[in-house]
Amino acid sequence: MNQDYIRPNEWSIIEEGFDAERVKSSESLFSIGNGAMGQRANFEETYSGETFQGSYIAGVYYPDKTRVGWWKNGYPEYFAKVLNAPNWIGIKVLVNGTELDLATCKKVSVFKRELNMLEGWYKRSFEAVLPNDAQVEVHITRFLSLELDEVGAISFDISLKNMDGEVTFIPYLDSGITNEDSNWDDKFWNTTKVSSSGNRAFIEAHTMKTHFKTCTFMQASLDYKGVSIPGTLETSTDTFVSLQFSQKVLKGEKLTLTKFGGYTVSRNHPEDALVDAANEALDKATNLGFENLLEKQKEAWARIWEMSDINIQGDIKAQQGIRFNIFQLNQTYLGTDSRLNIGPKGFTGEKYGGSTYWDTEAYCIPFYMATKDEMVARKLLKYRYNHLEKAIENAEKLGFTNGAALYPMVTMNGEECHNEWEITFEEIHRNGAIAFAIYNYYRYTGDYSYIPEMGLEVLIGIARFWHQRANFSTLRNKFVILGVTGPNEYENNVNNNWYTNYLAQWCIQFALEQLTKVKEGYPEDYKRIMGKTNLTPTECDAWKKVADSMYFPYSEEYGVYLQQDGFLDKDLVKVSDLERSERPINQKWSWDRILRSPYIKQADVLQGFYFFEDHFTTDELEKHFDFYEPFTVHESSLSPCVHSIQAAKLGRMEQAYTFYLRTSRLDLDDYNKEVEEGLHITSMAGTWMSIVEGFGGMRVVNDTLSFEPRIPKQWDAYSFKVNFRNRIIKVKVASNELTFELNGDNGISILVRGKAHELLPKMPLNVN
């Protein structure tokens, strides 16, 4: 780990003491979001020190022109940029004419940040001595409302400690913002109108190219001793508008500025009604008032936690870690809008332009299936169904035909928007994860209807892709898949990546099985789909031939499948034998050296063993784990969770626990020295899996939920809840206790360590 300043606490993320070096990291860690928008924990008042400003609106992006040294055919013309949106939180504060700026204060003390995950609010408080010797005490509370998801609220309290004086608040909106990653000085926002009315102000702006129209709005009010103080318009420029409130205050008396602000967007409103919608949102917020809106926030978060909390006893850092992960996932995506997805940095930074990676299918869907209504996972699947046409176009750009679909590596709207050839064109295993998620959804929820309604068309497009992408090797008398990048992105353009070949084979087999099932069970759907796809028995036979004769690289010597052809030619030095100073290799080594090394960025063969655990014996898992884990450097946030789950399954609890801590506190402890760029949102679902699937050993076996619970010796107990087919099952594991409780009206059979038990409503089940 690289930092350790976050105070351990069960329900809160807490920082104490002001350190300018930590501002950017804390801006990431204390980020808030409500699924519709989110923002880094930037200061409201002016801060002239190092900061990374970020406020993001879900689904609003900019297609930046792809610029590379050497163009290669097939590159997408643009990549999606996660856009910093106009600032609505800003409040300049002057005391006797001198501006409050923590970077210029003579002294800052009792500085504290708290992100309360239980209730969904963020507080910052401090005392400071301004350059003019005014001593102030400040308390700020901020939250993005779940109740009114276009609205955020700020309560900014200030009092003077050593004198009477005049305090001026200048709350503002600013659309003259930039992106940190705007290398080419492009302008992303075009501001069309700045206006104000009483204590409200509005900036209408649209994104360049994509023309997302937005109204950024605010309303401010000042309260002193229970009296409301009126404000005036202070400034209005092309991209800026501010109000001004001034008040003489007595020493020790509290002055409170309340600011509501946020965005209305053309994705959700008619383009010409954005200001009206903003006024409406502000009216609702005003009617409720800050305190009532905060109450509703607490209630909304209580409902989320009711279903998704994991409680760990006896290990406060592990507890804090898992709650932070669950909290951030819920801040990012709540499953209310099937046009949205789960960006790898959520609303906490700009990196990895685009919102949707295979992370969603491989990591996030299991979390959302088990902690929300199944409709949420269905929406995530439907998102891909809605992009099927674009996936077919994407495959066509690469020379595929006949409805073959290649889902993009990164996307905002279904189009590919990443531009490294070794990833965009070759990391095609992502296509398999999308098919796997359809299988996984059905396996977990039992809801088959998705397959005839939508899933089968996706499966056909994907099977067509694999059929065309494989070629027959006369040398091997097998089908091979050449020139791919597996999940381990520290190998590029390899032949016969085992994981990819295995997934390709499985995708074809699964598609063929579903074709038979839909034909038998849903003849109307079958007819519609056959008409739409022109699929023929001859084509299915050709797919089958590929699946039946797929080549898998294998080492007789080691008894393991090889990550790819030629893996054993490498200099097989284990990670433990590498100098500490050489790591992380992605920061220390040139790319070619990484590529020819045996080092594995994240689970690759083992990702296949994770997806298809039931295809292999535990002995086989152990052999592969023992072969590959020693070469794995875990330099992807998606790596430790899979290894934690497999280590737990192999009974290696120390190792499982180490991987768990690494995944759950990746950002809190800044393992990868980059938390200031934002949080690793999608891998947080992997942390959840580490507990539920790893320690809890939860699986679905033939429509039945099965558990193999284990507990790390560092913990006294842990408990979690899952929603399985509309029953809420609570599992509590302690070293000498194992309890299952059912919330709902109908009993259910479960398997515990292979043995069937009936779990009845209001009848906790203790297993030995």
Add this chain to the structure above:
Amino acid sequence: MNQDYIRPNEWSIIEEGFDAERVKSSESLFSIGNGAMGQRANFEETYSGETFQGSYIAGVYYPDKTRVGWWKNGYPEYFAKVLNAPNWIGIKVLVNGTELDLATCKKVSVFKRELNMLEGWYKRSFEAVLPNDAQVEVHITRFLSLELDEVGAISFDISLKNMDGEVTFIPYLDSGITNEDSNWDDKFWNTTKVSSSGNRAFIEAHTMKTHFKTCTFMQASLDYKGVSIPGTLETSTDTFVSLQFSQKVLKGEKLTLTKFGGYTVSRNHPEDALVDAANEALDKATNLGFENLLEKQKEAWARIWEMSDINIQGDIKAQQGIRFNIFQLNQTYLGTDSRLNIGPKGFTGEKYGGSTYWDTEAYCIPFYMATKDEMVARKLLKYRYNHLEKAIENAEKLGFTNGAALYPMVTMNGEECHNEWEITFEEIHRNGAIAFAIYNYYRYTGDYSYIPEMGLEVLIGIARFWHQRANFSTLRNKFVILGVTGPNEYENNVNNNWYTNYLAQWCIQFALEQLTKVKEGYPEDYKRIMGKTNLTPTECDAWKKVADSMYFPYSEEYGVYLQQDGFLDKDLVKVSDLERSERPINQKWSWDRILRSPYIKQADVLQGFYFFEDHFTTDELEKHFDFYEPFTVHESSLSPCVHSIQAAKLGRMEQAYTFYLRTSRLDLDDYNKEVEEGLHITSMAGTWMSIVEGFGGMRVVNDTLSFEPRIPKQWDAYSFKVNFRNRIIKVKVASNELTFELNGDNGISILVRGKAHELLPKMPLNVN
């Protein structure tokens, strides 16, 4: 071929008729240069149609920031941009106040361009009807002087055909120029002073970052009926200066503007003396006058042709092609400055930033060795010796140690400046070509002194690189070289590219041999080099182990070495079975599809058979040629020449002739649909090799020049000269005649078809 408008002519490149669509292509084809500077054949007068402006100064470049979508460790921070330099050729022409602009003329007729290769000048003439109905006849002659290599000269004749009138010439200098490839609107030139004095003007400007200081200068004079007409200063801005000459002319009378212009550069003069140097150059040019300077141009080119001409009888297009190639090579590099090298586009375009590729060693050195004094080739070798420290730094950036040297893929000053990982980091075979050139230079010239003086240090650095770059495969019990790109850039990051492995083995063996020879023959040099490199016998043993146990992929089934591991897994469809519409694949296919195909961009295994022909039997060559040629798409300009030479050796004259035409007329006939971007200069040396080594069958065998002449049936006869160890040998080949002539005072033994002959001065030798 894609165009056929160049008139066949033995000594000139001729275009007739004005076609705006061809302007950019002709600007490339009619480019002129004198080794120190060069320029595209842009019009002097204003042209508002499509044009690609380019004037280039040897050795003046700009290090543009590397910008890629995703940064990879080891990327060079910049890539060298070939810079468009300030324009000195510009002459605005007004007739009765209306500007001459071929894009706006009512009519353009008898338009003709001629690039006279024999004498080294470029002429353009036309008649045109201006928008104001003035009919003009124009003749312009331009050349870049070999005598005064900072000076170019223009003679611009105009006469009015249908009226008396007033003609105004506005000759100008302009440093407000841009690069076509400046994607990011960066400014490359900073103009510091614009001045004029009488009929002269100067713009002092320096490049950003690299701070090459330049003075662009001009002098103009107008002559009418033998009378010199004075001019005045017309305009002077921050980046522009012009003179003005006006004269009333009678219908049919000729008016001539003579303009001298060019550059003085801080590479060659003290920084504060550039204007003085410019005045001095102009004084010299003025003293000689346009006509005398042109006479000296003809004499200088006569001397070049005396040594390097190849005459082909009975095939005018083949004749034109080879002379165009020889002419352009000499326009680009004359061997007078060891700081310079041979850019792939010479002075004809911007593409492929950087001036030095492995093309120099693999293709250009043989041409310069045989057509110039051996000191020219030695200068090209010394260029790399001077960059040895940078090559060691380059290797260090990629993690190599102990003085291992990796020469850059592309460079201006020894630093790597290309930024595709698959090329920059992996196309390491270039290192072998640099060692091979040292061997080839010694083999051809017999001058061993270069090796103890400079070459051995380079060989040690290169051997160290290969030793470290290979790794031992316990699986194969051999050394392997993983993650490379061979000469065939349609494969990236492959394992055990045969060509690379073979070259690596040879480099080590050759270095070890030279160590022994230098130790025995040049003990002082040996001591100095050992002191400098800290080379130990133990280290040499370690190198030897790698060379002795190098792995080479081989197919028993086909009896051929495989281009790389896994080549036979590909779908082995021959090029002849591809749809015509699919080609060129680099324009039609996405990169991943190219990579997994069997198609070969340029000779790869066959490049090894070309370098090391004497290591293999003709049967082996034939087997490999027959295996690989059918998969070769020749989408690199460097491809057809090697295949032409090998086809000739195998007695396949039809095929050899087809490849010859393709290489020699690549640009004239625009085979690759890109001539408007500039010419393929370095591959032109390959054309020369196709005749001398291919048809002439010239080799050096144990210090003796050997010939196996053949003649394509399309030709009546061909002849060439070579400088071999200070004898000039002229070879003439006809279907029924084979003559050798010696120019010099000492006789020499040669081999003809394996039989020894004595060639004596002034005694032509007729063989059978």
